Amino acid sequence: MSHDHSDDCADYLERIVYFLDNELDGADCDAVKRHLDECGPCLRKYDLQRTVKTVVARSCSESAPEGLRERVLVQLREVQVRITEV
Numbered sequence: 001m002s003h004d005h006s007d008d009c010a011d012y013l014e015r016i017v018y019f020l021d022n023e024l025d026g027a028d029c030d031a032v033k034r035h036l037d038e039c040g041p042c043l044r045k046y047d048l049q050r051t052v053k054t055v056v057a058r059s060c061s062e063s064a065p066e067g068l069r070e071r072v073l074v075q076l077r078e079v080q081v082r083i084t085e086v
Contacts, residue, residue, distance in 0.1 A: 009035075009042050010084045014077065016046050020053055 018024050019032045025081045036043045062074070 002083075003049070009082070012042055013045060013080055013084060016042070016049060017073070017076065020046075020050055024068060 012032060015024060015028060015032050019029060024032065036046055
């Protein structure tokens, strides 16, 4: 099934962060998986985010303070929004 990368992808791209962290319920997980199966551009972004997360996890032995973690997540989401608006 072919899928054009469109505005509805922005919602999925935001949920991918939570999907990678296993923070979605079953229905949302299934929806994200179906979207990734149908949307090549989103799948590539998912693969990139998963790779970055894996590399960072392997190279970091310390946990970031919670405040820093939250600020980084906010910045990542803002960058994702700007990328999808372009």
